[in-house]
Amino acid sequence: MTVALRVPETAPGARILAFGDYQPARIVTNDELAKTVDTNDAWIRSRVGIAERRIAGDDEGIVELGVHAGGKALAGSGLAPDDIDLVVLATCSAESPMPGHSAAVAHRLGISAPGAFDLNAGCAGFCYALAAASDAVRAGSARNALVIGSEKMSQWIDWTDRSTCIIFADGAGAAVVAASDAPGIGPVVWGSAGDGFDKIIIDDRRSFIRQEGQAVFRWATTAIAPVALEACERAGVTPDDLAAIVPHQANLRIVKAIARTMKATNAVVADDIVHSGNTSGASIPLALSHMIERGDVPSGAPALLVGFGAGLAYAAQVIQIP
Numbered sequence: 001m002t003v004a005l006r007v008p009e010t011a012p013g014a015r016i017l018a019f020g021d022y023q024p025a026r027i028v029t030n031d032e033l034a035k036t037v038d039t040n041d042a043w044i045r046s047r048v049g050i051a052e053r054r055i056a057g058d059d060e061g062i063v064e065l066g067v068h069a070g071g072k073a074l075a076g077s078g079l080a081p082d083d084i085d086l087v088v089l090a091t092c093s094a095e096s097p098m099p100g101h102s103a104a105v106a107h108r109l110g111i112s113a114p115g116a117f118d119l120n121a122g123c124a125g126f127c128y129a130l131a132a133a134s135d136a137v138r139a140g141s142a143r144n145a146l147v148i149g150s151e152k153m154s155q156w157i158d159w160t161d162r163s164t165c166i167i168f169a170d171g172a173g174a175a176v177v178a179a180s181d182a183p184g185i186g187p188v189v190w191g192s193a194g195d196g197f198d199k200i201i202i203d204d205r206r207s208f209i210r211q212e213g214q215a216v217f218r219w220a221t222t223a224i225a226p227v228a229l230e231a232c233e234r235a236g237v238t239p240d241d242l243a244a245i246v247p248h249q250a251n252l253r254i255v256k257a258i259a260r261t262m263k264a265t266n267a268v269v270a271d272d273i274v275h276s277g278n279t280s281g282a283s284i285p286l287a288l289s290h291m292i293e294r295g296d297v298p299s300g301a302p303a304l305l306v307g308f309g310a311g312l313a314y315a316a317q318v319i320q321i322p
Contacts, residue, residue: 014137015184016322017079020072020174021289022065023276024056030166037162044166049252053169053277055154060170062091066105066150069172069285074109076322077176079144081110084176086142088133089118090125090149090281092310093156105148115142122200123248123309124190125149125281126173127317130305131188133177148174149282158208167251168209169277173285186235189227190315193219200310220254220308225261228306228316235302235318239264243301243321244291248308249273249283258306267304268296280309288321297321 029052030041044050056065066089074081089102100118115136121128126149133145153168177185196219200211224247232239245267247255252273259269272287279286284305291297299321306316 012138013180013183013185014134014177015180016319017176017178018073018076018322019285019289019292020069020074020076021172021286022068022072023054023171023286024060024065026055026057027052028055033166037160037165039162039166048167049271049273050166050277051274054171056152056170060152062094062101062150062152063104063108065152065170065172066101066148066174067108069150069174070105070146070148071109073174073176074146077178079176079178082112083144084111084146085114086133086136086145087111087114087116088129088145088147090121090129090147091118091151092120092122092125092280093151093153094118095152095155101150106146111146121281121313121315122311123250123280123283124307124311124313124315126284127188127305127307127315128190128313130175130177130185131190131315131317134185137177137179143179145177146174147177148172149285151280151282153209153278153280156202156209161208163213164209164211167278169279171276171279171282171286173282173289175285184320186231186318188315188317189231189234190313191227192314193223193312196312199312217251217254219312220250221257224306224308224314225258227314228258228262228304231306231316231318232304237302237318240266241302242267242304242318244268244270244288244297244303245306246270246284246288246291246303247306249276249287250278250309281307292321
């Protein structure tokens with residue numbers, strides 16, 4: 001016997017109500033790094049575009065960073081903690097594999113009994129988490145979702161390794177997703193190049209992060225722009241319609257190469273990496289939250305988010321700026 005299942009009636013779309021961000025207080029400059037490794041400010045700026053980065057203290061972990069950013073996004077959304085029924089936390093730098101950190105963040109924020117899970121898609125993590133939350137809201141599985149990217153990359157860095165210690169940093173960014181009469185989050189275009197899974201890797205819990213920088217650079221500067229353009233096409237916008245392009249803040253040269261290939265002449269391109277470093281899955285919401293706070297981008301305008309990194313995983317979607 002065939003029985004039709006009842007599907008919840010939901011709004012046709014989902015949108016972002018607000019972003020939030022958090023960075024630790026400690027600033028580590030290039031000159032400070034040059035005291036312990038063979039490098040200098042000019043070399044770092046020319047290679048990756050970073051001038052300084054934020055590093056978390058011993059009392060700031062994935063949960064603490066996520067609580068700060070998630071609380072700021074929640075406050076900006078106008079919703080109460082009890083309005084949230086799904087929390088998705090993207091991280092690839094967790095202190096321990098079990099339990100997940102999302103439920104602890106939700107508890108600290110006073111969110112009662114939400115669905116909660118962690119997600120690891122490396123530096124594409126926030127875009128993956130945003131897609132999952134958006135689909136859950138549109139399907140009726142959640143009313144409102146809190147999506148967080150929270151990373152403490154510093155605890156996985158060998159501070160004597162010049163190839164990584166100049167790049168990575170700590171921070172968190174978050175967004176609140178809600179149902180909408182009109183779509184405010186476009187279809188995700190995602191995928192992976194598993195043959196390069198070992199290009200950015202932490203081998204085990206006793207190891208530090210290592211990467212093949214040149215291989216990652218070649219991949220990112222050739223493979224990611226077509227993904228970004230497809231996300232625009234699927235959202236029904238052209239590059240010229242974009243008010244902002246927010247790539248993962250991996251390397252300023254990569255960011256500029258993606259934007260240059262897209263030829264989005266009217267878009268402001270995020271360059272948060274200069275003062276924030278590479279915060280992996282936190283970099284996209286962190287950068288866009290900063291752009292919104294500075295008034296760099298107008299409310300309601302389309303912005304392209306595109307994440308890429310370890311895995312090698314990638315994802316992109318167009319959103320309406322809250």
